[in-house]
Amino acid sequence: MTEPHYTPLIQSLPASVPFIGPDTLERDRGAPFRARIGANESLFGPSPKAIAAMQAETAEIWKYGDAESFVLRAALAAHHAISPENIVVGEGIDGLLGYLVRLMVAEGDTVVTSDGAYPTFNYHVAGFGGVIHKVPYVEDREDPATLFAKAAEVGAKLVYLANPDNPMATWHSGDAICAALDLLPEGTLLVLDEAYVEFAPEGTAAAIPVDDPRVIRMRTFSKAYGMAGARVGYAIAAPGLISAFDKVRNHFGMNRFAQAGALAALKDQDWLAHVQAEVAAARDRIGDIARANGLSTLPSAANFVAVDCGRDGAFAKAVIEALGQQGLFVRMPFAPPQNRCIRVSCGRQQELDAFAEALPKALTQAAAQARG
Amino acid sequence: MTEPHYTPLIQSLPASVPFIGPDTLERDRGAPFRARIGANESLFGPSPKAIAAMQAETAEIWKYGDAESFVLRAALAAHHAISPENIVVGEGIDGLLGYLVRLMVAEGDTVVTSDGAYPTFNYHVAGFGGVIHKVPYVEDREDPATLFAKAAEVGAKLVYLANPDNPMATWHSGDAICAALDLLPEGTLLVLDEAYVEFAPEGTAAAIPVDDPRVIRMRTFSKAYGMAGARVGYAIAAPGLISAFDKVRNHFGMNRFAQAGALAALKDQDWLAHVQAEVAAARDRIGDIARANGLSTLPSAANFVAVDCGRDGAFAKAVIEALGQQGLFVRMPFAPPQNRCIRVSCGRQQELDAFAEALPKALTQAAAQARG
Structure with missing residues (x-):
């Protein structure tokens, strides 16, 4: 036979992947991200x-x-x-x-x-x-x-x-x-x-x-x-x-x-409490960084924050790409109007420093592209 | 609703488990086996x-x-x-x-x-x-x-x-x-x-x-x-x-x-070679132990040996149970006539010493039970 005889359902399915994983993205760019804050992983690590x-x-x-x-x-x-x-x-x-x-x-x-x-x-x-x-x-x-x-x-x-x-x-x-x-x-x-x-x-x-x-x-x-x-x-x-x-x-x-x-x-619930405190502080800091760039954030009950980029999905996507060029891994919602936001995971100080540093340039670049 | 609405296929399936796992068996007996040689795990460990x-x-x-x-x-x-x-x-x-x-x-x-x-x-x-x-x-x-x-x-x-x-x-x-x-x-x-x-x-x-x-x-x-x-x-x-x-x-x-x-x-293919040599030696030893008890073994190309207990499945099952009472975990084939055998994984010296020690008593016990 030239091809296995898959079930009809399988034949009808696209070869789809729910997500491109961060390791794949790091391979594609040839280096680890300096801030891997796109998959809501816990950069504070386990106990x-x-x-x-x-x-x-x-x-x-x-x-x-x-x-x-x-x-x-x-x-x-x-x-x-x-x-x-x-x-x-x-x-x-x-x-x-x-x-x-x-x-x-x-x-x-x-x-x-x-x-x-x-x-x-x-x-x-x-x-x-x-x-x-x-x-x-x-x-x-x-x-x-x-x-x-x-x-x-x-x-x-x-x-x-x-x-x-x-x-x-x-x-x-x-x-x-x-x-x-x-x-x-x-x-x-x-x-x-x-x-x-x-x-x-x-x-x-x-x-x-x-x-x-x-x-x-x-x-x-x-x-x-x-x-x-x-x-x-x-x-x-x-x-x-x-x-x-x-x-x-x-x-x-x-x-x-x-x-x-x-x-x-x-x-080790003490470690959990430590992580919860770190995450709460990181959420606040992401909010501060967003506001310093004229953006707002949504209230968050998770280990990430949706930063409202204030425009459409194309703009947010340009911000993501510009952040990626600076070595930051961040994702965004898939569907409008939520895709006006970018989703930033709660990193440690070094990752959020990198975000604070990279965001202004990314926004400028995305804005230029939007005028493009 | 009192019960979720499972698919018709799921409703038709028995709640079946392919195997009772060794950890479950150890829990049931309240102690680890002194020879866990029933799941064809590698007691020689990884590299x-x-x-x-x-x-x-x-x-x-x-x-x-x-x-x-x-x-x-x-x-x-x-x-x-x-x-x-x-x-x-x-x-x-x-x-x-x-x-x-x-x-x-x-x-x-x-x-x-x-x-x-x-x-x-x-x-x-x-x-x-x-x-x-x-x-x-x-x-x-x-x-x-x-x-x-x-x-x-x-x-x-x-x-x-x-x-x-x-x-x-x-x-x-x-x-x-x-x-x-x-x-x-x-x-x-x-x-x-x-x-x-x-x-x-x-x-x-x-x-x-x-x-x-x-x-x-x-x-x-x-x-x-x-x-x-x-x-x-x-x-x-x-x-x-x-x-x-x-x-x-x-x-x-x-x-x-x-x-x-x-x-x-x-x-680490050197470690693999080491394990292969240990397994080959263990297979030989299991053969020796079987023969010392008047039993034969099948030739083996795996990390376990089928020991032919020479009688029927009920007898082999009695041997397994008697070995279990002595703290040895061994399994057997499910279907006749292969279930005349017991399947012994290649252990280290200490597990095979335990097997050598336990087998005669297990055979005696199983034979007594068969006469029953």
Whole structure:
């Protein structure tokens, strides 16, 4: 045969990549970025205790990881005051979103998200033949009422809501999320992505009973815990839904470093508090830098800030490119009107110094290009 | 809603686990095994250089891994004298098998494997709604002619063949595999699982042209390279098939430890040679222990040995259980008549000493139980 006989669905899919990764971008430019502040990675790193635990685990790396992530799930259960039966650990939120879509979405099933929200979720939906319906942000926030109304209209199996949001860093109070659940249609599962919730004000995590069958939450060690490269996320939901993951997941997919590191990171809440303080300070500084350049920022409940460049998406894209030429990695939202902004991750002092230095030139260059 | 609305396929699936993992078994017994020689893990460990590389990588773990595994793929390409376009890196062979099945198998599509061969492959096929047809081993070997004839009969999308085989450790020469390809039906893709090939005699890896669209090979760092807990495998195939993985894979699913460790492990071929020699010696010793107990072993091209207990599956199961009571973790084949054997991984001297000590008592106990 000249080509393998792919399934019809696979034949219909584009060869798409949700994101070009920072390592790829660094390779393309032939050098590391001097400020890698575009992927919302935590430049403050993980807890030194997590690093020590991961280094120690190298001696055990000849062993497969624990298929049940038993110890980590027990620790997470204690941390959240829930049962391990409410928790599934997976290869980052990305991996868990893939499994979840596979559990729920058959070809032609509908799914609702916000236009400009997390593209990897959309990638998984498309990959299983789901049909995506997008609703606009409302005042730069993902809007539960709009999302759930669309879900009712199209009979969605899943509706995706990130709180706090990425890429805008905006958020709703947990109470607002809980209240909005009354509008969630029967038969629609809410995927509540709380990847950034550790950076948000107290009360942002919605107090939804853990056994509520209408909601699954996603959490991660990639952001506040600083372990994006270890690949460990988890989902919280009713036991029935959690056990359904066992029908499809890669049971031995978790690496031992991730399991050991996440456990140690979770136990070091002092380090988390340190990172939260650093992030809060960095958000303020990004705001100061923006204002010094005549720009405004959106309020942020995450480890990044949306800087409003005050013009259209083409202008913001020119700013991103001009920053890139100066060795800064920054991204931007995909959809208008949010794409008037650039999304700057909370770096350390040296990265934000670089941003402060590079931004004026980038804005000048973009403005010249716009006049062009 | 009381239960999420799973897809019809998911509703039809049992909550199945391909294997109970060794960590689970150790938890159940309340202590580590004194000889963990049941999962074909490499007790000789990875290269010290790989360990050092993984430890060093902890400083970078705040970064996502490289979505393209660019450096590792380049090194693998050089190692195999092929192009990086012929290689996809994934979360172990298990992860890659899942992606491959998803690419090829729609609900109702047929797949062929050997009865008693790798159950995780079957798990993935069932998980995507494929229909599995099994053929028997021939003289304790997976048999290409039988497999390919069945594939022709049922119009299989995929046919699975491990060379060397797991759980029997038997093998075919690469030339025999190449010759058998003439029997592979048009439209069937051969999944050639070479997880254990580094332990096999020279000439076991089939010299199939890398761009042959009829075959995809699977390789891993979990066995000879001693990094099961890091989760890194790779597939070798024609560029078209390799790029199809980009339609479905978890692009940021690889952890940085795995990428760094695998690279260093690959470069330390001296360590690989050391492990190969240790494994060869351990295979001989397992043979000696078996013979000292009146048992025979099958010839092995892997890092484990099938010890023929000379009776039926119930007897072998009793031996396994009696070994377990003495703190030894050993597995056995699933299907008759191969389940007359137990499968013993190549341990170090201390694990094989434990096996030598425990086996006589286990055999006595199993024999008493059989008389029962």
